[in-house]
Amino acid sequence: xxxxxxxxxxxxxxxxxxxxxxxxxxxxxxxxxxxxxxxxxxxxxxxxxxxxxxxxxxxxxxxxxxxxxxxxxxxxxxxxxxxxxxxxxxxxxxxxxxxxxxxxxxxxxxxxxxxxxxxxxxxxxxxxxxxxxxxxxxxxxxxxxxxxxxxxxxxxxxxxxxxxxxxxxxxxxxxxxxxxxxxxxxxxxxxxxxxxxxxxxxxxxxxxxxxxxxxxxx
Numbered sequence: 001x002x003x004x005x006x007x008x009x010x011x012x013x014x015x016x017x018x019x020x021x022x023x024x025x026x027x028x029x030x031x032x033x034x035x036x037x038x039x040x041x042x043x044x045x046x047x048x049x050x051x052x053x054x055x056x057x058x059x060x061x062x063x064x065x066x067x068x069x070x071x072x073x074x075x076x077x078x079x080x081x082x083x084x085x086x087x088x089x090x091x092x093x094x095x096x097x098x099x100x101x102x103x104x105x106x107x108x109x110x111x112x113x114x115x116x117x118x119x120x121x122x123x124x125x126x127x128x129x130x131x132x133x134x135x136x137x138x139x140x141x142x143x144x145x146x147x148x149x150x151x152x153x154x155x156x157x158x159x160x161x162x163x164x165x166x167x168x169x170x171x172x173x174x175x176x177x178x179x180x181x182x183x184x185x186x187x188x189x190x191x192x193x194x195x196x197x198x199x200x201x202x203x204x205x206x207x208x209x210x211x212x213x214x215x216x217x218x
Contacts, residue, residue, distance in 0.1 A: 001123060001179065003152075003218050008129035010067045012060065012186035013150055015127060015218040016195045019118070021177050023209040025097045031206050032094070036104050040086050043107060047087040052080060057110040060186040061162065068129060069148040075163050077183075078112040098171050098178060101206050105182070108202075109195060112162030112183040114152075116169040119177055122155040127218065130158055136166035150183070192217050 001019055052058060061077040076084075082103060086092065092103055098115055106113040130146035136158055138144040144164060152160035159168040162183035171178060180203070182195055196215050203210045 001118065001125070003125045003127060003216065005218060006126045006128040008068075009127065009150060010064045010185070012064050013127070014184040014187065014192060015216070016182040016184055016192050016199065017216045017218060018180045018196070018199050018203065019178070019213040019215070020180065020203060021211045021213065022098065022203075022207050024171070024173050024175055026173060027094060028097045028100070028206070031097065031100060031104070035206060036092070036100060039104065039107060040091060043083060043086045044089055047083060049084065049087065052083045052087060055083075055110055057185075057187070058083075061112065061183070064150070064185040068150065075149075077162055078114075078164065079106045079110050079162075082107055083110065096171060096173055097207060098175065098180075101203065102171075102180060104206075105180075105199060105202060108198070109182060111185075111187075111195075114160045114162070114165050114181045114183070115171050116152070116160055116165070116179045116181070117171055117175045117177070118169075118179060119175070120169040121159065121179075124155060126153045127151075128153055130161075134158060136168065138164040139167055139170055152181070189217075 058080050062072040065072050102113050102115045130149040130151045132147045135143050135145050146158055149161045149163055151158040159166045184192055200212055
């Protein structure tokens with residue numbers, strides 16, 4: 001699996017990628033009771049809309065969106081959407097174990113995180129910008145226009161974004177080989193290294209079957 005940046009992205013746009021194999025499950029009680037629920041409770045008690053808006057990682061992500069020509073009030077980072085939902089006491093949707101861990105990391109890092117089924121992608125992936133007329137079926141939404149979006153693109157077209165992912169490579173209970181991608185904007189190298197270390201630790205702790213194949217900073 002290779003990922004390459006292409007022209008058009010802000011210099012601040014980086015990826016922290018973990019490739020892993022694992023056995024997925026519908027629900028993991030230990031994950032929710034000992035990790036997710038305590039984190040959700042903390043966010044609900046300590047985060048206001050204003051605090052989320054002013055968070056350094058949230059604001060740097062939205063600044064990158066502005067550079068790409070996106071309306072920051074219309075297109076929020078997925079991490080901001082999660083934090084806003086939780087801060088209002090609405091909790092999180094429970095999907096499956098890898099997606100639940102994905103959302104845990106997104107809230108923990110305050111950065112967009114996406115997980116993708118490797119078997120549904122081609123081996124060569126680019127990180128670039130959505131073009132006029134491009135769209136895809138977004139998870140849980142109608143078809144989405146991705147013009148100006150930062151996007152992951154394989155040989156069959158765009159499939160992932162820090163705003164909303166497509167259904168093409170979404171994680172299912174049958175997924176055994178995945179990429180977990182942290183979308184970073186303006187984080188220094190040492191923070192990216194720390195994010196990779198935390199990602200590895202969390203994946204191995206919360207998904208005991210997880211085997212890390214490799215990690216990349218792009």
